[in-house]
Amino acid sequence: MPKKVLLVADNPGDIRLMQEAFLGANNSIHVLVVYDGMAAMSLLKQQGNYVHVPRPDLILLDLNLPEMDGWEVLALIKEDDSLKAIPTLVLTTSEVEAGIAKSYELRASCYLVKPQELEALERLVKSISDFWLTRVKLPQQQIA
DSSP: OOOEEEEEOOOHHHHHHHHHHHHHHOTTOEEEEESSHHHHHHHHTTOGGGTTSOOOSEEEEOSOOSSSOHHHHHHHHHHOTTTTTSOEEEEESOOOHHHHHHHHHTTOSEEEEOOSSHHHHHHHHHHHHHIIIIISOOOOOOOO
16 A cells, blocks of 8 residues: 655745655655645644545654644644654754754654755655655554
């Protein structure tokens, strides 16, 4: 069964590059994209336009989002018993120590800095695919 990755980011260029990198790393991965925190929560709770969208196996979360920032989204995910087991990887451009610490305090699965170079981004996405979507054993999703 193909793995589903939810990419929560608002930069169209970054989104396109991430989609292409995942396609190159493993073409069986389906990347779901939302552009803001409110849409991410609607998708995860399968509400509104997302009622029939399956829950993802992995979440890649940018911190700088419109509507609701990434830290708010992370806190809501990790407070929700039906969502908190989904690995949530913070993927952002910031290397500020306070942001890293806050992400882990909110129970991010890991904190990754987006590389600026395309080849480095492709290597990062391949490592995410190889580790989080191939090697890590994730709990089966519960049917609501």
